[in-house]
Amino acid sequence: DGGITQSPKYLFRKEGQNVTLSCEQNLNHDAMYWYRQDPGQGLRLIYYSQIVNDFQKGDIAEGYSVSREKKESFPLTVTSAQKNPTAFYLCASTRAGVSGANVLTFGAGSRLTVL
Amino acid sequence: QKEVEQDPGPLSVPEGAIVSLNCTYSNSAFQYFMWYRQYSRKGPELLMYTYSSGNKEDGRFTAQVDKSSKYISLFIRDSQPSDSATYLCAMSGLTGGGNKLTFGTGTQLKVEL
Numbered sequence: 194d195g196g197i198t199q200s201p202k203y204l205f206r207k208e209g210q211n212v213t214l215s216c217e218q219n220l221n222h223d224a225m226y227w228y229r230q231d232p233g234q235g236l237r238l239i240y241y242s243q244i245v246n247d248f249q250k251g252d253i254a255e256g257y258s259v260s261r262e263k264k265e266s267f268p269l270t271v272t273s274a275q276k277n278p279t280a281f282y283l284c285a286s287t288r289a290g291v292s293g294a295n296v297l298t299f300g301a302g303s304r305l306t307v308l
Numbered sequence: 309q310k311e312v313e314q315d316p317g318p319l320s321v322p323e324g325a326i327v328s329l330n331c332t333y334s335n336s337a338f339q340y341f342m343w344y345r346q347y348s349r350k351g352p353e354l355l356m357y358t359y360s361s362g363n364k365e366d367g368r369f370t371a372q373v374d375k376s377s378k379y380i381s382l383f384i385r386d387s388q389p390s391d392s393a394t395y396l397c398a399m400s401g402l403t404g405g406g407n408k409l410t411f412g413t414g415t416q417l418k419v420e421l
Binding site: 283296297299 | 312314316342344349350351352353354357396409411412413414
């Protein structure tokens with residue numbers, strides 16, 4: 194079945210460490226997104242990529258980095274510069290070029306806890 | 309003031325009740341309106357998707373958009389315990405990709421036996 198796989202599901206990090214969250218999709222979607230979800234704040238966009246080897250900052254990109262070397266993969270690195278990294282991270286994708294129909298398919302999420 | 313406002317709940321109803329979930333928004337450019345359902349510790353999944361004003365029905369679910377009042381609703385008929393989840397509204401304008409989606413904070417719903 195087609196879908197988005199995020200790993201790990203749960204991750205613990207010590208302060209000062211970088212961690213990388215994996216996101217893989219087999220939907221043949223062009224565009225991929227990373228969101229952060231915190232209680233009472235809804236989903237906030239971190240980074241997005243509409244094509245391989247290109248990505249754009251979202252609303253809260255500081256302290257995060259991404260790469261898009263393959264269409265299927267869009268890993269997110271949470272760096273030590275991110276001051277409050279404990280959150281639920283969601284990866285999503287959609288077909289590019291579908292004007293306005295921004296229907297996203299989400300992965301199951303990765304919960305990062307900083308100790 | 310947020311662009312999209314959504315009551316966080318929690319909303320608790322008995323099984324079989326009609327549930328009304330709502331979002332208000334301030335951006336008149338929004339044309340596409342979506343409802344996502346998110347079970348605990350899972351990713352959101354698309355429930356309903358509507359364009360502009362009007363109603364859309366899918367089984368026990370009805371999505372309603374009133375652009376004149378900048379108000380959207382999701383109705384659930386004959387609610388079931390399996391409907392217990394957080395419901396997120398999302399909306400966007402005519403142009404742009406998923407980066408242009410604005411989400412509500414979500415309403416937590418609990419349907420009790």
